[in-house]
Amino acid sequence: xxxxxxxxxxxxxxxxxxxxxxxxxxxxxxxxxxxxxxxxxxxxxxxxxxxxxxxxxxxxxxxxxxxxxxxxxxxxxxxxxxxxxxxxxxxxxxxxxxxxxxxxxxxxxxxxxxxxxxxxxxxxxxxxxxxxxxxxxxxxxxxxxxxxxxxxxxxxxxxxxxxxxxxxxxxxxxxxxxxxxxxxxxxxxxxxxxxxxxxxxxxxxxxxxxxxxxxxxxxxxxx
Numbered sequence: 001x002x003x004x005x006x007x008x009x010x011x012x013x014x015x016x017x018x019x020x021x022x023x024x025x026x027x028x029x030x031x032x033x034x035x036x037x038x039x040x041x042x043x044x045x046x047x048x049x050x051x052x053x054x055x056x057x058x059x060x061x062x063x064x065x066x067x068x069x070x071x072x073x074x075x076x077x078x079x080x081x082x083x084x085x086x087x088x089x090x091x092x093x094x095x096x097x098x099x100x101x102x103x104x105x106x107x108x109x110x111x112x113x114x115x116x117x118x119x120x121x122x123x124x125x126x127x128x129x130x131x132x133x134x135x136x137x138x139x140x141x142x143x144x145x146x147x148x149x150x151x152x153x154x155x156x157x158x159x160x161x162x163x164x165x166x167x168x169x170x171x172x173x174x175x176x177x178x179x180x181x182x183x184x185x186x187x188x189x190x191x192x193x194x195x196x197x198x199x200x201x202x203x204x205x206x207x208x209x210x211x212x213x214x215x216x217x218x219x220x221x222x223x
Contacts, residue, residue, distance in 0.1 A: 022177045027219030045071040056213035059203035069203040082169040084215040092205025099198045108178045116154040119189040123147040152187025
């Protein structure tokens with residue numbers, strides 16, 4: 001292949017990468033996990049999880065947990081780009097959960113046939129945090145905490161069994177955008193501006209696994 005052809009291919013690749021980002025551009029890499037082993041930073045969670053051939057992780061929900069399978073990862077962050085690869089064995093589905101302490105701020109739900117973003121109910125988790133703070137003699141945060149989930153956007157999605165898909169989620173100020181292939185959902189809510197201290201991957205479904213790989217988080221810079 002000639003040098004000119006190689007240059008054209010590189011430029012085309014760069015343009016494809018840029019098109020994946022709707023409201024931001026990548027800044028500093030803040031977090032990276034290739035799921036080659038169940039390391040200490042992957043120890044917090046529920047469900048059945050295992051490393052597949054030292055290359056990626058798969059998880060499924062356990063009936064006894066009465067909760068989706070999840071692995072929680074800790075990172076102080078604000079405006080970011082989350083990106084990871086996911087594949088489904090069947091009708092199980094995946095989530096990325098964005099949190100401040102115990103509070104679930106928002107999530108991105110990836111089903112085999114649907115992509116959804118939601119601003120989540122804060123009230124119950126805030127009360128749990130208040131109880132914990134009171135016992136520890138720490139200041140109690142107060143506010144008009146949201147008492148219901150708010151659907152920000154949803155669109156149909158077409159996926160194939162056992163095929164990898166890249167999920168890109170942009171969180172900038174009060175806006176949340178998620179993209180898989182040519183499907184993009186986006187929405188705004190003032191609560192999205194809250195500080196984030198951890199996030200989690202989730203797998204829902206008792207009979208089939210969800211696979212995850214190549215998780216990266218970058219600082220999100222405004223285009």
